[in-house]
Amino acid sequence: MIDFTVRISIFLVVFSSLMTWQWLAPRGALLQWRQRWQHNLILLMLGAVCVRLFQPVLLSFVAYSNQGAGLLSHISLPFWALVLVSILLLDCLIYWQHRLFHTVPLLWRLHRVHHSDPELDVSSAIRFHPVEIVLSLCIKATAVWVLGIPVEAVLIFDILLNASAMFNHTNVRLPAKIEKWVIKLVVTPDMHRIHHSRVSAEANSNYGFFLSIWDALFGSKRNHAMHGDAGLSIGMPGTKAYQPSSLTDLLMMPLKTFGKSRKRG
Numbered sequence: 001m002i003d004f005t006v007r008i009s010i011f012l013v014v015f016s017s018l019m020t021w022q023w024l025a026p027r028g029a030l031l032q033w034r035q036r037w038q039h040n041l042i043l044l045m046l047g048a049v050c051v052r053l054f055q056p057v058l059l060s061f062v063a064y065s066n067q068g069a070g071l072l073s074h075i076s077l078p079f080w081a082l083v084l085v086s087i088l089l090l091d092c093l094i095y096w097q098h099r100l101f102h103t104v105p106l107l108w109r110l111h112r113v114h115h116s117d118p119e120l121d122v123s124s125a126i127r128f129h130p131v132e133i134v135l136s137l138c139i140k141a142t143a144v145w146v147l148g149i150p151v152e153a154v155l156i157f158d159i160l161l162n163a164s165a166m167f168n169h170t171n172v173r174l175p176a177k178i179e180k181w182v183i184k185l186v187v188t189p190d191m192h193r194i195h196h197s198r199v200s201a202e203a204n205s206n207y208g209f210f211l212s213i214w215d216a217l218f219g220s221k222r223n224h225a226m227h228g229d230a231g232l233s234i235g236m237p238g239t240k241a242y243q244p245s246s247l248t249d250l251l252m253m254p255l256k257t258f259g260k261s262r263k264r265g
């Protein structure tokens with residue numbers, strides 16, 4: 001229960017701080033925020049009802065049940081180093097999971113709900129189909145079990161990942177001098193915007209949600225949009241203007257077939 005209270009409190013503090021930041025210094029005008037926020041917040045609530053409430057319980061159970069029995073138990077490390085290695089492994093896993101959701105057609109059907117947001121701001125970070133959230137949880141729980149990741153590392157990683165994902169979707173721009181350094185380690189809004197391009201080649205890059213090192217290491221990092229930031233069109237990859245118009249549209253999107261423009265992001 002303490003675990004859940006900590007998570008929800010940090011989520012609210014980070015979310016409202018980023019919301020204030022993008023409100024005070026927006027990088028661009030948000031013309032459709034009313035409907036988008038309505039959709040994104042309802043998706044967050046549906047996801048929470050499906051899984052989020054059970055996430056700490058499930059992951060803690062898995063972490064405890066495999067204490068001292070996973071792959072990491074064969075390496076002798078001080079506890080702080082074990083936590084650090086676990087965080088790196090989990091972040092690398094999330095990178096490949098995200099890449100997989102772009103590559104496997106059935107998984108892409110779920111993930112494209114996230115990419116159907118026609119504008120990006122902090123609320124885009126909570127826009128996921130509930131089934132994708134459940135699947136992600138199962139993948140993470142399996143990794144925690146197989147690797148024997150300590151429960152403390154799971155908690156720290158979840159907080160870092162959520163905060164980072166909210167940050168890199170926020171409608172802000174870091175000063176160029178700071179951006180230059182931060183992007184070497186962490187995914188910035190400039191970097192993640194490119195991943196939300198309608199151009200498939202751009203959407204198939206910058207898969208990281210927290211550390212940017214995986215994109216650099218696995219050859220998917222793109223520092224600049226093809227036609228510059230001003231020429232970047234945000235939305236469903238492979239479509240020129242598609243966007244879901246209602247909540248039902250959003251929830252049924254995985255079943256929808258896109259005619260000629262049915263291209264994976």
Ligand SMILES: [Zn+2]
Pocket residue numbers: 098102111115195
């Ligand atoms: Zn994606």
